[in-house]
Amino acid sequence: MLLDDINSPSDLKGLSIEQLKLLADEIRMFLVENVQATGGHFGPNLGVVELTLALHKSFNSPDDKLIWDVGHQAYVHKILTGRKDRFPSLRKYKGLAGFPKRTESEHDMFGVGHASTSISAAVGYAVARDLQKQNHHVVAVIGDGAMTGGIAFEAMNHVGHMSTNVIVVLNDNEMSISPNVGAMNHYLGKLRTIPTYRNAKAELASILHRVPAIGDKMAKALERVKDSFKYLMVPGVLFEELGFTYLGPIDGHNLPALLEIMAQAKQTTGPVMVHVVTKKGKGYADAEEAPDKLHAVSPPVKAVDPNLPQAAKIPDYSSVFGDTMVKLAEQNPQLVAVTAAMEPGSKLGKFHALFPDRFFDVGIAEQHAVTFCAGLACAGLRPVFAVYSTFLQRAYDQVIHDVCIQNLPVLFAIDRAGLVGADGETHQGVFDVSYLRAIPNLSILMPKDENELQHMLYTATTMDGPCAVRYPRAEGRGVPLDTEFKLIPFGKAEVLREGSDKIAILALGPTAVHMAELAADELQEDRINVTVINMRFVKPLDEELLLELAGRGFRIVTIEECALAGGMASAILETYAQRGINDVILSPIAIPDRFIEHGSQQQLLDALEINPDRIVQEVKQLLPKRRELA
Numbered sequence: 066m067l068l069d070d071i072n073s074p075s076d077l078k079g080l081s082i083e084q085l086k087l088l089a090d091e092i093r094m095f096l097v098e099n100v101q102a103t104g105g106h107f108g109p110n111l112g113v114v115e116l117t118l119a120l121h122k123s124f125n126s127p128d129d130k131l132i133w134d135v136g137h138q139a140y141v142h143k144i145l146t147g148r149k150d151r152f153p154s155l156r157k158y159k160g161l162a163g164f165p166k167r168t169e170s171e172h173d174m175f176g177v178g179h180a181s182t183s184i185s186a187a188v189g190y191a192v193a194r195d196l197q198k199q200n201h202h203v204v205a206v207i208g209d210g211a212m213t214g215g216i217a218f219e220a221m222n223h224v225g226h227m228s229t230n231v232i233v234v235l236n237d238n239e240m241s242i243s244p245n246v247g248a249m250n251h252y253l254g255k256l257r258t259i260p261t262y263r264n265a266k267a268e269l270a271s272i273l274h275r276v277p278a279i280g281d282k283m284a285k286a287l288e289r290v291k292d293s294f295k296y297l298m299v300p301g302v303l304f305e306e307l308g309f310t311y312l313g314p315i316d317g318h319n320l321p322a323l324l325e326i327m328a329q330a331k332q333t334t335g336p337v338m339v340h341v342v343t344k345k346g347k348g349y350a351d352a353e354e355a356p357d358k359l360h361a362v363s364p365p366v367k368a369v370d371p372n373l374p375q376a377a378k379i380p381d382y383s384s385v386f387g388d389t390m391v392k393l394a395e396q397n398p399q400l401v402a403v404t405a406a407m408e409p410g411s412k413l414g415k416f417h418a419l420f421p422d423r424f425f426d427v428g429i430a431e432q433h434a435v436t437f438c439a440g441l442a443c444a445g446l447r448p449v450f451a452v453y454s455t456f457l458q459r460a461y462d463q464v465i466h467d468v469c470i471q472n473l474p475v476l477f478a479i480d481r482a483g484l485v486g487a488d489g490e491t492h493q494g495v496f497d498v499s500y501l502r503a504i505p506n507l508s509i510l511m512p513k514d515e516n517e518l519q520h521m522l523y524t525a526t527t528m529d530g531p532c533a534v535r536y537p538r539a540e541g542r543g544v545p546l547d548t549e550f551k552l553i554p555f556g557k558a559e560v561l562r563e564g565s566d567k568i569a570i571l572a573l574g575p576t577a578v579h580m581a582e583l584a585a586d587e588l589q590e591d592r593i594n595v596t597v598i599n600m601r602f603v604k605p606l607d608e609e610l611l612l613e614l615a616g617r618g619f620r621i622v623t624i625e626e627c628a629l630a631g632g633m634a635s636a637i638l639e640t641y642a643q644r645g646i647n648d649v650i651l652s653p654i655a656i657p658d659r660f661i662e663h664g665s666q667q668q669l670l671d672a673l674e675i676n677p678d679r680i681v682q683e684v685k686q687l688l689p690k691r692r693e694l695a
Contacts, residue, residue: 066091072147074121074172085122085320089114092141093348095149100140103155104487105163108346109208110140112238112317116206116341117141119323120234123331124202127171130190134183134207136164138236139173146172156487158664158672163488178491179459180429181214183207184233188224191231202232202331209237210406213428221336225308228335233309235338236317238345304338313340318347379543382515382536382575383480387412389519390449392550393526394420400526401441403427403450405434411451411480431456435463435475442473447526453481454494454535461500464531469506472530478522482511482535483576483626484656484670489663494535495656499631501533502604508532509603513559513578515541517601523550535574537626539666542575558607564594567618568684573600573625573633576670581624584680595684603633611640620650620687622680626670629655652683 067084068091070076080088092114100107118141120131126146133139143161144152148170154160165173175186187205194201211217212235224231304311310333315326323341330337380388394400394416401423402416408426417424427434431452438448457464457479468475482494501509508528512518518536525532558571561578562585572581581597588595596619598610614621623634634653641649654675661669670676 068092068095068144068149071145071149074124074126074145077118077122077145080122082320082324085115085118089118089320090348092118092144095144095152096140097349099152099155103153103157105156106137106140107349109138109238111349112343112345112347113138113236114141114347115318115320115323116234116236116343117145119320119327120204120206121145123324123327124204127174129202130174130187130204131172132174132183132187132190132203132205133165133177134205134211135180136177138206138208139165142172143170146170156489156663158662158668160663162663164491176491178488179456180211181207181217183211184217184220184224184231187231187233188220188227188229191224191229192227195229203230204232204234206234206236209235209239210429213406213430215430215432221304221307221309224336228308230335232330232337232339235313235340236343237314237340238317238343309336309338311338311340313338314342315340317341317343379540380515381538381540382518383410383412383538385515385518385541385546386451386478386480386522386536387415389522390416390451391419392519393523394423397447397526399445399447401425401446401448403434403438403441403448405429405431405452405456407451407453407456410453411478413451431460432463435460436467438475439463439467439471439473442468442475443471447474447476449476449478449522449526451478451480453492454479454483454497455481455485455492457497458500464501464507465504468531469504472506474529475531476522476525477531477533479533479535481538483537483574484661484666485538486666486669487663490660493656493661494538495627495661497533497535498603498625498627498633499635502631502636506530507604508555509535510553510601511535511574511603512601513542513561513572513599514544514575516544516546517553517599519546520551520553521601524553524555527552528555537574537576539575542579553601556602556605556607558601558610559599560610561597561599562595564596566594566688567620568593568687569596569598569614569619569621570680570684571598571600571621571623571633571637573603573623573627576626577624580675580677580680583677584684587677587681588684593684593688600633603636606636606640608640611637612644612646615641615646615649620652622652622654622683622687624654624675624680626675627656628658629653630658632656650687652687654679654683 067088071088093111096110124131133142148161151161156163162169164178165176167173167176174190183205184207187203191203194203207217312326312330315322317323326339330339390402390413402413403425404411404413405427406429408414408417413424427437434450438450441448457477479497481492482497485492485494498509501507510521510525510532512521521534525534561582570581570585572578578599585595585597623637625633632655634651634655638651656673
């Protein structure tokens with residue numbers, strides 16, 4: 066097989082077009098075999114095989130800088146840059162990362178996991194090249210879904226003004242995770258339908274160039290004719306107005322055409338936009354027909370004997386959120402749902418189907434989503450922004466400036482709160498408590514199970530100000546779901562068990578509460594009886610309960626699946642300090658001050674010593690020394 070001999074981009078240089086086509090087929094076979102075994106981003110990578118081959122054939126990585134956006138489509142890049150032998154470890158603990166990572170390879174120019182960053186990073190690389198008098202190409206690869214992100218337009222505006230040499234390859238597959246939305250998608254659709262634009266414009270330019278010198282006025286008039294022709298052929302010509310030379314659209318699976326247009330881009334001065342049209346899931350029928358469902362795949366699940374009795378499927382927290390949103394919308398006609406291109410992951414499909422006029426997908430544009438919610442709230446609606454913890458980080462200023470300063474009733478439904486596993490550093494939802502807790506007016510809640518989640522969501526929609534309800538990427542606890550909503554007492558924790566020893570375990574969220582209960586059971590076997598408390602509210606904290614614990618001389622263990630710095634334990638200690646209480650002994654268990662790599666959630670929890678054994682250990686260390694155990 067050709068692929069066996071490909072260990073770096075330089076190995077592609079001597080291959081013919083026919084050999085590259087064969088290699089493309091081999092790479093697709095490799096992806097199907099490996100990604101279906103390990104899990105990972107499937108459809109996007111099948112769609113960029115020829116494009117990636119053309120990029121590495123045309124440019125000289127790592128001297129030329131290839132910068133990938135999001136990273137969903139970078140597996141082929143990893144295969145061609147000497148990492149194919151590591152694919153069995155893809156997204157596994159201590160294995161190959163699912164996204165580009167600078168520490169993993171000299172060919173990974175920019176670490177990435179979120180969308181819309183590649184053009185900004187490329188402009189940085191290009192300016193550094195120019196300042197240092199270097200001579201190499203800088204190429205950003207960005208998907209059409211990521212083009213909805215405001216940072217992409219900010220970067221294009223900047224580089225168009227500077228006119229430095231940057232090549233932007235727009236990989237247009239009409240999809241992000243789900244079908245793209247918005248005016249940019251419609252604009253690209255127009256471009257796809259006018260494949261003759263580039264050649265026609267070039268021919269007119271050539272004719273103008275051959276006209277003998279006939280004075281400045283006539284030359285300017287002819288240039289206006291050229292511009293008028295441009296507007297006639299493609300309404301708007303957005304990229305050219307931003308200072309880019311537009312090349313395309315090109316069939317992203319046609320290797321000769323791709324190589325030709327890359328050569329042309331290399332010879333063009335100033336910013337260049339290469340528009341490449343690809344098919345997500347190309348070469349694998351199921352992925353082509355269902356690109357949204359096969360955007361990513363999970364590892365195969367061990368087969369279950371169909372003759373054995375099957376336990377009822379426990380819904381995950383995202384599904385409970387989606388179902389609760391439907392029930393809330395039935396009761397409250399002012400409730401609306403907003404997502405930033407994450408309808409499937411946020412489980413808002415039912416809501417969208419039942420309430421299409423009250424559902425809004427704004428594309429990959431979290432900043433806009435938050436301020437859009439603020440506008441909805443100002444106008445009397447009750448917006449719910451369903452967003453992953455790691456993506457809400459992108460809209461921090463809008464949360465403060467547009468929602469919380471105005472004390473608007475926006476509900477942030479924060480999915481994937483806590484460790485998410487295989488997606489690694491860029492996706493772990495461990496910072497939201499820390500970055501939200503400092504904001505006035507904002508309440509922060511987390512349930513102990515799926516039943517409490519639905520009641521929290523209901524409670525949040527009755528509040529006058531902004532509220533964040535966070536929940537994990539996990540299956541629920543399997544508890545029964547109440548048929549009627551209940552209000553949760555605002556700012557009040559829940560004592561799950563009273564212990565005779567003056568030790569309390571304060572837990573936040575389903576993972577932590579479950580661990581606390583398991584630890585309490587184990588401690589009871591040693592005749593240590595602890596109090597277990599479901600904190601529920603990080604902000605406001607249940608100060609009455611905290612003061613009672615301090616007054617009774619309790620020692621405290623806290624457990625939370627979020628960053629220690631600025632998390633729940635920090636909030637509790639701040640509360641005691643503000644009250645002048647300095648004799649409470651508290652032992653915190655939380656995410657340490659470092660970024661957490663990829664791996665399964667359980668592997669990561671164990672590696673971080675966030676588990677029942679650690680709780681037991683901390684409790685025993687806090688026991689008064691005078692206590693003798695029989």
